[in-house]
Every structure is written in structure tokens, then in C-alpha cells.
Amino acid sequence: MPEFDPEAYAKQAAAAIGLPLNPAHLPGITMNLALAKRMAGLIEQMKITPADEAAPVYVPRKTP
Amino acid sequence: MSSAVSLAAEIRAGRRRAADVLEERLADIAARNANFNAFTEVTAARARAEAAAVDAKVAAGQDPGPMAGVPVAVKNLFDLEGITTLAGAKIERDSPPAVRDAFLVRQMQAAGAVMLGALNMDEYAYGFTTENAHYGPCHNPHDLTRIAGGSSGGSAAAVAGGLVPITLGSDTNGSIRVPSSLCGIWGLKPTYGRLSRSGGFLFAASFDHLGPFARDLADLALAYNVLQGEDPEDPAQHWLGAAPVDVSPEIGGLRIAVAGDHFTRGGHAEGFAAVEAVARALGTTQSVTIPDAALGRAAAFLITMAEGANLHLPNLRTRPEDFDFATRDRFLAGALLPAHWPQQAQRVRAAYRAKALALFDEVDVIIAPATPYVAPKIGQEMIEVEGAMIPVRPNLGVYTQPISCIGLPVIAAPIADPAALGTPGGMPIGVQLIAAPWAEAKLFRVAAMLEKLGVCKAPDVKA
Numbered sequence: 001m002p003e004f005d006p007e008a009y010a011k012q013a014a015a016a017i018g019l020p021l022n023p024a025h026l027p028g029i030t031m032n033l034a035l036a037k038r039m040a041g042l043i044e045q046m047k048i049t050p051a052d053e054a055a056p057v058y059v060p061r062k063t064p
Numbered sequence: 065m066s067s068a069v070s071l072a073a074e075i076r077a078g079r080r081r082a083a084d085v086l087e088e089r090l091a092d093i094a095a096r097n098a099n100f101n102a103f104t105e106v107t108a109a110r111a112r113a114e115a116a117a118v119d120a121k122v123a124a125g126q127d128p129g130p131m132a133g134v135p136v137a138v139k140n141l142f143d144l145e146g147i148t149t150l151a152g153a154k155i156e157r158d159s160p161p162a163v164r165d166a167f168l169v170r171q172m173q174a175a176g177a178v179m180l181g182a183l184n185m186d187e188y189a190y191g192f193t194t195e196n197a198h199y200g201p202c203h204n205p206h207d208l209t210r211i212a213g214g215s216s217g218g219s220a221a222a223v224a225g226g227l228v229p230i231t232l233g234s235d236t237n238g239s240i241r242v243p244s245s246l247c248g249i250w251g252l253k254p255t256y257g258r259l260s261r262s263g264g265f266l267f268a269a270s271f272d273h274l275g276p277f278a279r280d281l282a283d284l285a286l287a288y289n290v291l292q293g294e295d296p297e298d299p300a301q302h303w304l305g306a307a308p309v310d311v312s313p314e315i316g317g318l319r320i321a322v323a324g325d326h327f328t329r330g331g332h333a334e335g336f337a338a339v340e341a342v343a344r345a346l347g348t349t350q351s352v353t354i355p356d357a358a359l360g361r362a363a364a365f366l367i368t369m370a371e372g373a374n375l376h377l378p379n380l381r382t383r384p385e386d387f388d389f390a391t392r393d394r395f396l397a398g399a400l401l402p403a404h405w406p407q408q409a410q411r412v413r414a415a416y417r418a419k420a421l422a423l424f425d426e427v428d429v430i431i432a433p434a435t436p437y438v439a440p441k442i443g444q445e446m447i448e449v450e451g452a453m454i455p456v457r458p459n460l461g462v463y464t465q466p467i468s469c470i471g472l473p474v475i476a477a478p479i480a481d482p483a484a485l486g487t488p489g490g491m492p493i494g495v496q497l498i499a500a501p502w503a504e505a506k507l508f509r510v511a512a513m514l515e516k517l518g519v520c521k522a523p524d525v526k527a
Contacts, residue, residue, distance in 0.1 A: 013400040019381055021396070028393025029400070036369060036397060040405045042362035043412045054410035055417065056270060062296060 082133030166263025183218030213243030238464025248492025256471025331436030373398030
């Protein structure tokens with residue numbers, strides 16, 4: 001698997017969501033993406049199963 | 065400055081006029097706010113009308129409410145009718161004025177409080193320092209060269225500096241508890257869903273809480289009791305009915321422990337010394353591990369990035385240069401995260417919550433550091449922790465993020481004599497008192513005991 005390239009990723013993901021990127025902002029963006037990847041690596045350590053539902057649960061209407 | 069409780073008592077009894085109290089506060093703010101850069105807007109006309117209404121009620125023999133004539137102010141992400149809600153952003157100057165007060169502002173007004181204005185903060189609440197590029201840095205009243213903390217820095221500085229006795233702020237990852245600790249005052253982050261957030265500018269809705277700051281614990285309780293109310297407009301509120309608290313130092317039967325593991329590293333000696341001082345005073349010897357706290361912090365980090373960026377994507381697309389440079393690149397990066405990361409984080413968050421809640425079968429209140437160090441200097445980028453130089457700002461939330469991630473209620477309690485604890489320059493520092501969801505009353509009992517023992521109290525600002 002190729003190594004994560006935050007700058008190349010940022011350019012492609014930004015294009016996908018229609019977000020113009022100023023080249024001057026790229027160093028800060030890539031630094032923050034690299035930090036986010038480290039955080040994502042941490043949460044991957046927790047063993048969860050398909051039964052582990054996400055925290056927010058949709059409520060169609062508050063109970064009166 | 066008198067406490068809110070004593071001011072309200074004097075005004076209700078007709079011994080002082082709300083209008084006189086207000087004019088004294090307005091003059092003081094005019095003279096000293098520039099030292100702290102706490103207020104971004106002073107709503108003098110509104111305050112004069114509210115004070116006059118309180119005095120008229122007293123003169124007519126009517127009940128003006130439990131906060132009669134108490135001067136208050138709010139972080140500038142709370143809607144104040146007729147004022148543009150800035151949320152610390154230059155971009156929001158273009159927004160129309162708010163058409164209605166935020167729910168919590170209406171609660172205080174109905175209780176007789178007098179609204180003096182809006183307070184400085186990190187842009188869109190994304191920071192722990194209130195070094196705002198558009199509105200200037202907020203200064204710590206205990207040392208004007210240091211930060212007040214953030215993101216509710218103006219709210220903490222206004223209280224610590226004695227401009228008003230009670231303010232409101234928001235806390236997504238620590239933004240009430242961090243400035244409370246750094247400015248040496250009391251702060252309450254209630255259980256997630258306890259207090260309405262409607263009329264507050266959201267940051268990361270999964271974690272956004274609103275709550276009060278005060279110099280006196282009794283004032284914190286007064287504010288918290290007034291703020292409680294059902295609001296069908298806030299989808300995140302989980303209304304269980306009003307649960308008023310008091311400040312009785314009754315801790316018999318409460319099981320109290322110190323947080324271990326994650327909460328014993330990553331900071332300076334003063335943060336841990338504060339915990340030891342509180343534990344010693346309470347006779348606490350038990351330690352508990354909040355399992356996977358570091359993973360909870362990581363989950364909070366990713367969800368915050370994704371939710372915050374999504375909120376601001378239209379402006380990130382069209383006017384990124386108008387963001388504060390301190391938030392812009394984090395928002396831009398947050399907009400680009402693969403969906404797997406925040407979604408996995410929400411599942412990890414739920415699993416972490418289940419583990420953490422099991423702890424409360426064994427303990428009622430957990431003591432943890434609030435901040436890893438005292439207030440850094442304004443502009444300081446790096447700090448040495450455990451032999452390594454790390455960025456000073458994000459690390460300020462190392463102990464608060466794992467707790468707000470799962471919505472536990474917390475009182476930030478100020479150490480009464482930080483100099484005796486050996487803090488650098490005698491600067492303030494606090495601790496977190498943490499309880500199970502909906503158990504704010506237990507926190508107030510422990511806080512009241514700490515106040516009675518003389519361990520916790522807002523330290524005076526040296527002239």
C-alpha cells in the first residue's frame with residue numbers, strides 16, 4: 001500500500017467537495033491532516049464490533 | 065466587587081438600587097476592560113433598561129427574581145437581541161443582528177439579571193487561548209502578559225478581573241474548564257443535554273455545552289439553578305426536570321477518587337500538585353483509571369474537526385482569507401477528512417462511554433487536573449513537557465477533552481493559594497471535579513467542602 005501523502009490527498013479531496021485551496025494554506029492543511037491521521041490511528045486501536053452503535057442516535061421527535 | 069448572591073439580596077431588600085450597581089459596573093468596565101480585552105460589546109442601554117425594570121419591581125413590592133440586578137455578560141457566541149453574534153469571527157460582522165436572546169440569556173433576564181454585553185473568544189470557539197486575530201488577545205487578570213485561556217477567555221477574564229460576578233461561556237472540548245483553571249475561578253460544564261444551547265452559535269454539536277463562570281461557588285450555583293429550563297428548540301437537550309443544587313458541604317457517603325493513568329502525565333508539576341492538594345484535603349486515597357481516555361480524546365479531536373469544518377464550509381470555499389489564521393487551516397483540513405474517521409470516532413466514543421460509566425458503580429466523584437500547566441505567555445508557541453518540546457495550545461485540552469467527549473458534568477475548582485502550591489509566578493490553577501451524568505449536585509457538595517476547608521477559592525488578583 002502506498003504511504004499516505006497528505007498534500008496529494010488534500011488536493012484530491014478538496015476537488016471532490018468543491019473546495020478551492022490556496023497553495024499558501026497547504027502546509028497548514030497537510031500538517032493538520034497528518035495530525036488527524038495519527039488520531040485516527042489511535043481510535044483504530046479500540047476493538048469494536050458491528051454491535052457498537054455510533055454515539056448520536058436520531059430522535060424523530062422529542063417525547064412530550 | 066460584591067458577590068451576585070449578596071448583590072441580589074441587597075437589591076431585593078431595597079437596600080441598593082440595581083441602577084446604582086449597574087453604573088458602578090459600567091464605570092469600572094470603561095476604566096479597566098482595556099487591561100483584559102474581555103468585552104467586545106457593552107450593552108449599556110439594554111442594561112439600564114433592565115436595571116430600571118428591576119428597581120421598579122422592587123418599588124412596587126413585586127419579586128424581581130433571584131438574580132435581581134446582578135450584572136452578567138456572555139461569550140459573544142450567545143445571541144443578544146439587536147446585536148450581531150460574532151462568535152469571535154470577522155466573517156460574522158456581515159450577519160444580521162440577532163432577533164431574539166439565546167435561551168439561557170432569557171432565563172437570566174427572567175430572574176432579574178442585567179445584561180452588560182458580549183465577551184471575547186477564540187474564533188468559532190476553536191481554540192484554548194483566546195488569542196483572537198480579529199479582536200485581539202484576551203489578557204489574564206493575574207498577569208496581563210499571559211493568556212486567559214479559551215475559548216471562553218473573555219468570560220473568565222471578566223469574572224477573574226472583577227468586572228462582573230457571573231458570565232456564561234461554552235465548552236466543546238474544555239472551553240469553560242481551561243480558562244477557569246488559568247484565571248483561577250469556578251466554572252461549570254454541566255451534563256451534555258442539561259442546559260439548552262439554542263441561540264448559541266454551535267461549533268461541534270456532538271460536544272457543545274453551555275455553562276456559567278463565577279468567582280464564588282454560591283454564585284455558580286445561583287446561575288446554574290436559574291439557567292435550568294426546558295427548551296423544545298434544542299434537539300440535544302434531554303430534559304429531566306429542574307434539579308436545583310445547593311452549596312452544602314455534605315460529602316458523607318460520597319466515594320471520591322483521583323484519576324490515574326492518562327491524567328498523571330503530559331503536564332507540569334503544578335497541575336498534579338493541585339490534584340494532590342484537593343485529594344489530601346478530602347482524605348482521598350483511592351485512584352481509578354478512566355479506561356481509554358486518550359482514545360476518547362482522539363475521537364473528540366476528529367469529530368470536532370469534521371463537524372466544525374462542515375459548519376463553515378460555505379465560507380471556507382469563498383472567503384478563507386477572512387478566517388483567523390489560527391483556525392483556518394484546521395477547518396480546511398477538517399473538511400477533507402475521510403468519512404470513516406469521524407464515523408469510527410462516534411462508535412469509539414460510545415464504547416468509551418460505556419467503559420467510563422461503569423466506573424461510577426465504584427465512585428461518585430473523580431478528581432483530575434484541569435490544565436497541564438498555568439497560563440502560558442501570550443504568543444507562546446511551544447512548551448517543554450516531559451523533556452520534549454510540544455505545541456503549547458492544543459495540549460491545554462489534554463485532560464478536559466476526554467471528559468466532555470462523553471458529556472460528564474464537571475466543576476472546575478480553583479486552588480485558593482496557588483503560590484503555596486509552588487505554581488510559576490503564583491499563577492492560578494484548578495482541578496476538575498467529575499461526576500456521572502446528571503449528578504451535578506454531588507459536584508457542588510464536594511466543591512462546597514473544598515471551599516469550607518479553604519483549599520478551593522478564587523484567588524484575589526494582585527493590584
